[in-house]
Structure formats: C-alpha cells, structure tokens
Amino acid sequence: MSSGPRVLVIDDEIQIRRFLRISLEANHYEVYEVGNGLEGISRAAQLRPDLIILDMGLPDIDGLEVLRRLREWTTTPTIILSVRDADEDKVAALDSGADDYLTKPFSLEELMARMRVAQRHAQPGPQPTVFTCGNVSIDLAHRQVTKNGEQVRLTPTEYALLRQLVQHAGRVLTHKQILKEVWGPEYMEETHYLRVYFAQLRQKLEDDPSLPGLILTEPGVGYRLATD
Amino acid sequence: MSSGPRVLVIDDEIQIRRFLRISLEANHYEVYEVGNGLEGISRAAQLRPDLIILDMGLPDIDGLEVLRRLREWTTTPTIILSVRDADEDKVAALDSGADDYLTKPFSLEELMARMRVAQRHAQPGPQPTVFTCGNVSIDLAHRQVTKNGEQVRLTPTEYALLRQLVQHAGRVLTHKQILKEVWGPEYMEETHYLRVYFAQLRQKLEDDPSLPGLILTEPGVGYRLATD
DNA sequence: TCTAATCTTGATACTTTCTTAATGCCTTCC
DNA sequence: GGAAGGCATTAAGAAAGTATCAAGATTAGA
Secondary structure: OOOOOEEEEEOOOHHHHHHHHHHHHHOOOEEEEEOOHHHHHHHHHHHOOOEEEEEOOOOOOOHHHHHHHHHOOOOOOEEEEEOOOOHHHHHHHHHOOOOEEEEOOOOHHHHHHHHHHHHHHHOOOOOOOEEEEOOEEEEOOOOEEEEOOEEOOOOHHHHHHHHHHHHOOOOEEEHHHHHHHHOOHHHOOOHHHHHHHHHHHHHHHOOOOOOOOOEEEEOOOEEEEOOO | OOOOOEEEEEOOOHHHHHHHHHHHHHOOOEEEEEOOHHHHHHHHHHHOOOEEEEEOOOOOOOHHHHHHHHHOOOOOOEEEEEOOOOHHHHHHHHHOOOOEEEEOOOOHHHHHHHHHHHHHHOOOOOOOOEEEEOOEEEEOOOOEEEEOOEEOOOOHHHHHHHHHHHHOOOOEEEHHHHHHHHOOHHHOOOHHHHHHHHHHHHHHHOOOOOOOOOEEEEOOOEEEEOOO
16 A cells, blocks of 8 residues: 555554554555664665654663754654653653654554644645746746736636646646646647647736747747746 | 732632632732633633633533634643543644643642743744734634624634635745645635635725735635734 | 534636737838 | 648637526424
C-alpha cells in the first residue's frame, strides 16, 4: 500500500512493529520500520516521513535521546510509545519535543486518532504557491489571478490552460501536450482551440496583447510561460 | 498572577476548577473559569484565551458539542478532561478538533506538560471572530449576522452555507466542496441546491441581489465571499 | 394534532462559456 | 515576388451553467 502519509516506526519489539505495519497499512499509511535509535535517526533524515512513532525503550540509545537528536533538525510530528506511565517520563518526553505520549498497551483506535491530531498540527498555514511574472501573479491554491493587483476573471478553460503553463513555467509545452491535459486526449488534433484560447488569455493578461511578454509562442512547437 | 498565558477552564466540578485555578496560577497562568458549556462558548469568544481546558461532562450541553461549536470559529488549543476512558470517546473528541484528551484523575504535571505541547502547536496571531464586508457582518462565535446593524434571520442551512464561505473568505470554493461540507458527501452532485440557497442568501444580505457585491459567482467553478 | 417554518423539487428565463468558422497577418521557402 | 503554412483575431450560434420564482413535501415546535 502506498501514496498515504509516510510513517516511520522506531521500536525494538518486532511484534509491535509487525502489529503497527499491518494495522496502519490497512488504513492507508505507508509504513517504514527500524529496530534501534541510531538507525531511526538516519532513516528519518533519509525518508523525511510525515510522522514518527518512537518507542522509549530502545537497545542502543535512550528514546529520549533519539527524540532530542531528531529535534535538532526536524519538527516532524512524533508520538512516543512507552511502557512507563510515570509523570516524570511523560513530562520529560513532551518537554523534549514529543507531540504525544501513549502508554503501552495502547489501543490502535486511540493511536490513530492521535496520529490524525499530530498531522493536523503539522500543516498550519497553507504554503503560498504564487507564481509571479511582471505585473501578473497566479495563485494556484486560491485559484486567483491578478494583474496590477486587480483580479482577472478567467473562464474554467482559460484557467486550466494557464495552470498548465504555470506548472511547467519556463519550459516549452507542445501543442499536443497542452490539448491532452486541458481538453483531453481525444482533442489532440484541435490546434485551433489553442489559438483561440491563447488569444483570450493574452487579451486578459498581457499589457500589449500583440507583443506578448508573458505567454510566449514557440513557432512550430508550442507555448511557454516567461519566467520573470 | 497575570500576564502569563490565559487559560479558560470549562468544568462543572467546583473542586476541579479550584484545584486548577490555584495550581495553574502558581505556575504563572492567568486562569478564567466557567461552570457550563454555553457560558464557556461565550467566554471563549469574549476572552480569546490562549488555551481551553474543557470537561466532557457538563450540566447543560455535551462537551463534544461545546468543542464542535468552538471549532466553528476558533482553533484555540483545547485539552479535554473526561472521566470516560473508552476509545470511542477519545477518538470522537480528538477527531472533533480536540488537541489532547486526559482521563480523570490526571496529574497536574502531565496536564501542564500537555498544555505546553498544545501551546507549542498554537499558530501565532489571533484570528478575527467577526467577519465584516461592507454593511454586512458575520459573527461566527455568536452565530449572528447583521446588515446595517440589524440582525438577519438565517435558516440553519443558510447559516451553514454562509459559515463555509466566511471560513474561506476570499477563496473560491468549488460547488462540490460546498455541497460536501454543508449537505454531506452524498449530495455532491446536487448543484441545484446551491442555486436556490445562494439566491436566498443574496436576497437577505445583498443591497441589490441582482448585482452581488458580497457573494460572488465564479462561473463553472463555484462561489467566493468578497473580502472587503 | 395542528401550524409554521424550512427543505426539496420543478419550471422557466437568463447569462456565460464553448465551439466553430471566417478572415488577415507574418514568416519561410521556392 | 508569390505561394503556403502556421499563427492571431474576431464574431456568432450552440451548449452549458446560473438566477429566480413558486408549489409540494417534510420537519419541528406549540
């Protein structure tokens, strides 16, 4: 199972690892596992997982130490598993940067609920994906296009076309590539659509539509978006 | 005593409130307390605390309901206290937006450690409670909508729809997004509902419903709330 | 139970967008 | 220089999407 959130499990008990692998994969997580702390740290650096589940009792180095070493360079949400239920252990782990602390034995339902909470916390602000070129800016996350600060109205097709260009800004997109992505594979020969829609886009976005500075034609090949 | 993080305690047991007040104040928190859910919601809106500690068992409305009502307008870190230790209670609370869940009796040390975690997660910068655009203002915390200072009566569905727009003010919400959030995922194709309800909202909120200045249509895509 | 409010559904007029075609420009090649 | 092909521009009918009204069904409250 793949394409879900990536979880790194650091635990020396093979039964726990097995249990978590099976259970989490059944719930569409992509699970990676290691059996000791040092390996855990290097795997975390290599994999860049979305979530870490860390056992406190590891054979090589203390789980708390693993957590501290992780927190030196990453804020990846980390949930602690431990057999110890004492306050001072919990406090130490939470204050060392853990996002949650569960005592073994734990229920899978609760663990997964707390994993969802951790993931909620992980993505606070939507990172801006704004493409800017000259006086035109395109915000794919908000579906907003502005020229000189004023909003520009684009039809669904015009926007889909522009998005295609932005996603490959700077590169030349062939006629067929664009037609396939925006209109669908059965429209690959309808090159006149491109003419009409690029003219409309230029009308709305270019300072002087007859002298394009943003949407550039590559004769005989396709079109390209200028990168500043 | 003051100037520390502001904590709102919502719990009907006076001994718990007393215990928390004394303990937390000794640790430089500024503590406010209420004994029921409805008062808790309004105090939260008024105080804008940095943290909320919420008991599940309240005399007036269910703690879960309080949490949901809070999450309609604020992301203030909220820690749940409960006598119930069952998985389904924990999962329900955590999935309804709680940041942590502690079972009574709990240790003060652990609670405070978890409060510190919650505060770490808190996004800096308070979000405004009241959305205003032109002569219309929408107060999500108090579920009140006014036009030119006069209260506007909205049906439950109308309000849910408007809330959805306010929570993403300025952004385009697609038809499907709105239908899924307001009516549920099984209504994702019922675009006709949007037409009817947006017409009703405009009738009640716009100066000239035929020339919308607040609720804007993005043809072929969805709707958007004007920002100022 | 009855009443009033709200939700759901259908009909119709209207607006925007898509598709298609016609025309003219420019560059390239003979 | 002239012809040919690729490109830009405009416009009009077709199609899709949107606004509005109103009546029947359902639900909630007295």
